Amino acid sequence: MNFDSLSILTIWTAVAIYAAAFIAYAFDLAKRSQVAADAKTAVPERELVGATVGGSGAGTAVVAGGGKSADAAPTRFVTARIGTALTTLGFVFHLAGTVLRGIAAGRVPWSNMYEFAMMGTLMIVAVYLAVNIWFDLKYLGTFIVGLVVVLLGGAATGFYVEVVPLADPLKSVWLVIHVFVATLGTAFFALAFALSVFQLMQARRESKILAEAPKTGPRFLATLPNSERLEGLAYRFATVGFILWTFTLMAGSIWANDAWGRYWGFDTKETWTFIIWVLYAGYIHARATRGWRGSRSAWLSIVGFAAVLFNFTIVNLFFKGLHVYSGLS
Amino acid sequence: MSNSRSDQAATLPEPQDPNATDDVNATGGDRATDPLRPSDHIDSEADAGVESPRLGVVGWLRWGWRQLTSMRTALVLLLILAIAAIPGSIFPQRMADPNGVTQWKVDHPDLFPILDGMQLFDVYLSAWFSAIYLLLFLSLVGCVIPRIKHHLKALRARPPRTPVRLGRLDDHRETVRTVAGEDAQAAAAQSIAIAEKQLRALRYRVERYDDTRGFSVSAERGYARETGNLLFHLALVGVLVSVGVGGSFAYTGQRVVVQGTSFVNTLLDYSSMNRGRFVSDDALAPYRMTLDSFDVAYQPFDPNKSSSGQAGDFAANVTVSEPGQKPHKADVRVNHPLGVAGDRVYLLGNGYAPTITVKNAAGDVVYHDSVPFLPQNNSTMMSMGIVKVADGLPEQLGLQGFFYPTAAPLESGALTSVYPALVNPTLTLNVYAGDLGINDGTPRSVYVLDTGAMTQLTGGKTGVASIELSPGQTTALPNGMGTITFENEAPKGATDLSQSVKRYVSLQIHHDPSEQWVLVFAVLALAGLVLALFVPRRRMWVKATVVDGAVRLEYAGLARGEDPTLGAAVEDLRDGHARLLDADGSTTPEAAPVPEALEGPTPDGTPVPEALEGPTPDGTDPDDSGNPRK
Numbered sequence A: 001m002n003f004d005s006l007s008i009l010t011i012w013t014a015v016a017i018y019a020a021a022f023i024a025y026a027f028d029l030a031k032r033s034q035v036a037a038d039a040k041t042a043v044p045e046r047e048l049v050g051a052t053v054g055g056s057g058a059g060t061a062v063v064a065g066g067g068k069s070a071d072a073a074p075t076r077f078v079t080a081r082i083g084t085a086l087t088t089l090g091f092v093f094h095l096a097g098t099v100l101r102g103i104a105a106g107r108v109p110w111s112n113m114y115e116f117a118m119m120g121t122l123m124i125v126a127v128y129l130a131v132n133i134w135f136d137l138k139y140l141g142t143f144i145v146g147l148v149v150v151l152l153g154g155a156a157t158g159f160y161v162e163v164v165p166l167a168d169p170l171k172s173v174w175l176v177i178h179v180f181v182a183t184l185g186t187a188f189f190a191l192a193f194a195l196s197v198f199q200l201m202q203a204r205r206e207s208k209i210l211a212e213a214p215k216t217g218p219r220f221l222a223t224l225p226n227s228e229r230l231e232g233l234a235y236r237f238a239t240v241g242f243i244l245w246t247f248t249l250m251a252g253s254i255w256a257n258d259a260w261g262r263y264w265g266f267d268t269k270e271t272w273t274f275i276i277w278v279l280y281a282g283y284i285h286a287r288a289t290r291g292w293r294g295s296r297s298a299w300l301s302i303v304g305f306a307a308v309l310f311n312f313t314i315v316n317l318f319f320k321g322l323h324v325y326s327g328l329s
Numbered sequence B: 001m002s003n004s005r006s007d008q009a010a011t012l013p014e015p016q017d018p019n020a021t022d023d024v025n026a027t028g029g030d031r032a033t034d035p036l037r038p039s040d041h042i043d044s045e046a047d048a049g050v051e052s053p054r055l056g057v058v059g060w061l062r063w064g065w066r067q068l069t070s071m072r073t074a075l076v077l078l079l080i081l082a083i084a085a086i087p088g089s090i091f092p093q094r095m096a097d098p099n100g101v102t103q104w105k106v107d108h109p110d111l112f113p114i115l116d117g118m119q120l121f122d123v124y125l126s127a128w129f130s131a132i133y134l135l136l137f138l139s140l141v142g143c144v145i146p147r148i149k150h151h152l153k154a155l156r157a158r159p160p161r162t163p164v165r166l167g168r169l170d171d172h173r174e175t176v177r178t179v180a181g182e183d184a185q186a187a188a189a190q191s192i193a194i195a196e197k198q199l200r201a202l203r204y205r206v207e208r209y210d211d212t213r214g215f216s217v218s219a220e221r222g223y224a225r226e227t228g229n230l231l232f233h234l235a236l237v238g239v240l241v242s243v244g245v246g247g248s249f250a251y252t253g254q255r256v257v258v259q260g261t262s263f264v265n266t267l268l269d270y271s272s273m274n275r276g277r278f279v280s281d282d283a284l285a286p287y288r289m290t291l292d293s294f295d296v297a298y299q300p301f302d303p304n305k306s307s308s309g310q311a312g313d314f315a316a317n318v319t320v321s322e323p324g325q326k327p328h329k330a331d332v333r334v335n336h337p338l339g340v341a342g343d344r345v346y347l348l349g350n351g352y353a354p355t356i357t358v359k360n361a362a363g364d365v366v367y368h369d370s371v372p373f374l375p376q377n378n379s380t381m382m383s384m385g386i387v388k389v390a391d392g393l394p395e396q397l398g399l400q401g402f403f404y405p406t407a408a409p410l411e412s413g414a415l416t417s418v419y420p421a422l423v424n425p426t427l428t429l430n431v432y433a434g435d436l437g438i439n440d441g442t443p444r445s446v447y448v449l450d451t452g453a454m455t456q457l458t459g460g461k462t463g464v465a466s467i468e469l470s471p472g473q474t475t476a477l478p479n480g481m482g483t484i485t486f487e488n489e490a491p492k493g494a495t496d497l498s499q500s501v502k503r504y505v506s507l508q509i510h511h512d513p514s515e516q517w518v519l520v521f522a523v524l525a526l527a528g529l530v531l532a533l534f535v536p537r538r539r540m541w542v543k544a545t546v547v548d549g550a551v552r553l554e555y556a557g558l559a560r561g562e563d564p565t566l567g568a569a570v571e572d573l574r575d576g577h578a579r580l581l582d583a584d585g586s587t588t589p590e591a592a593p594v595p596e597a598l599e600g601p602t603p604d605g606t607p608v609p610e611a612l613e614g615p616t617p618d619g620t621d622p623d624d625s626g627n628p629r630k
């Protein structure tokens, strides 16, 4: 058995463990719903403590609720921690699979689509786990791990290519730097995306609560931070992602100037990298613009990440251009 | 989360004193030191909203300018820019893929003129795309200039007066200390002096505000946030201007060079050349470059592997002669362009250039050249080329050739190439006689043979077999016109054919003096961005009052813009101050500290007793909301 087949085996093991983690996280959400329901029946008035409708319209401070009450504290969210433990285990296999692929190829394991996907999802999980050391973001688990299972499983099924020597234009330190930073930036955008989705859900729930609607949507939301805080977090991830993306764009230009004889030529991949950059600049502006902070800006973060995924899949596979590194024919 | 006024209004705990909010507003809205923002910025004072312009041209102009330089306009223009860039990735662009445009025209002859009229094949040079980004940059400049003026003033301004009721601020802490000596007032003053030093060491700009009610120090830091923001936006302008101006001084030329030959860097010697408006005819540095040899490595032959025959490690080995210097050897490789006299020389492509000799019936050489053949397939280097013999034969002759570095017959009997290196080099030629169409002066590509006015003599439907040659072989041309030879270029004594055919390279020579400027501005933009997004701009206050003979110390912070770690910073300040005060000794910690319960609202507005702020038993963050652990 050579390194590459070992790598494939390890990657599939990682996918299986991630799938298990996904299930654990899904149970966690279900349980959160339960906790939220219990808390609601126990202390219904807690739900809206201190909620004031912001007169200036910048946002409403609806307390994110029941889960924070001391009642349910000790046994709370054990399944989420199981999910995180499994994710960590999956990450170890994922990392091993990536390193093995690198050894098999004798170079950095990020130079065709299969490897980009492997590396990109590795970064998503790495950032997710690392950030969980400082903030509790386990409520994103289902979302993030689900995304990783789909992308990594999909890549291993559809994008796998055997190890071939690097094409000349790829033999550059910029392959190491540019692609690595791009995948890292993507990971931050992915987390911002997940948070923005939850932000939108939470904002809907909050407005329903204020409207005293009988149904307020998924109950697990009650155990999550309020929409404003979710937005703040999403924004921080997006800004880190944006800086990394700006660097990616610059490093790519420097590389293009060496490899293709010009630093910028609106090649399809360059164009989409630029579009993504502008979209996130728009997002950052939107958050600072009256009338756009809140749900509207969240949509921009979602559109931005959709463009990132589009750039990786559709543009790589179907658009013509100089970046023909998918390794697929 | 931003602690802008509007947020505070929403998160204040049960109001006890309705006027208190004004107090905070007065502090928060210190116009003199706050960064200047467009009026629809989230941190700006809500103005009357859609106020209609006063009548008169000036009024309208002012109104229009305000609209153009508003956050909303910038945002909308950014989004339009993103959308406008999309078609350029869908339709082939002349600047990136001219052949693609030609092909598109062939495929959609009806649609092409319409789309071309909409400049969809030149999106990034189009009037509409340019209009969008020029408006955006106009808006940017209009927005940034007043901010620069304002910021320069703010940089010299003093931190604002300490608010009367610090307790109204979100991030507020309080301690009481026992006075060690006799004079409580002196101890209070001393503790503020210490805080002042402490804040200064933390790179705050500080100002003392002492009055009858107590002693206080006001501090502000993070001016670099606004500096960074302005730097970022200005650097973008710098990038745009560099690109725009630089294009006028740039030139790019392409040139094919066959092994053993040279090219001279003059306009005449280029097969194609694009130059900016301000590049004069004699702007090119006159150097000469000779292609000595070309290196390439092919992956070994293995029909089961997709990498079989993959080429790599290309290197064009050249000799460069610059005027007044000794000729020197250099190489041009992919990713490693060669710098010569301010130009950059790139290796764009390579191929085989079979050397062909044609003699007439009398045996005189009428044609002798190494003809660059264009590779049709990179993994086998099957290549195509054209030979045009204009003079010396009874009729003009056009030869359409295929070159197979490693020829092998297909089942049909036709030849193909199975490997890109020279293992079994074979040249096949179809001969056409007639008018080459080059006499009337119309420019013709050397890679295209217009057979419209010619008769095919070999191959195809003629029934006469195509000419097929190996290196060193000679054969007769049809109709007794003469002979043709495929020369073997291998050095004497060579044992195989691996050097029997010359190589050629296509080089791109590029000169763009603006590159460095673009890079400098891009790096400045990145640096500005990091400052703008990560430096917290905040105000801090420490206030000491004498209460019942003890010193009551208050600490409060106020964020200007995004500042998620403000709460932690206030606590760090308090703790650091306590240590300094302990060391100083003029006050001592009170034996039983004031209960801190309910001392301030949590970030989302619930008053949470301090006791709940520690980690919960399961180790999750108590408020479950991403507050950094302290």
Ligand code: HEM
Binding pocket: A281, A284, A285, A288, B037, B038, B041, B068, B069, B070, B071, B072, B074, B078, B136, B137, B139, B140, B141, B143, B144, B228, B229, B232, B233, B236, B529, B532, B533, B561
């Ligand atoms: C080329 C177009 C532009 C791009 C790519 C861009 C990008 C950005 C980015 C990335 C930021 C975040 C950095 C920071 O917060 O300091 C930002 C902030 C900002 N931009 Fe722009 N910008 C552009 C044009 C403009 C224009 C035309 C205006 C004026 C209306 C403007 C006003 C601002 C303001 C006021 C901020 C600060 C936002 C805040 O307080 O968080 N920008 N811009």
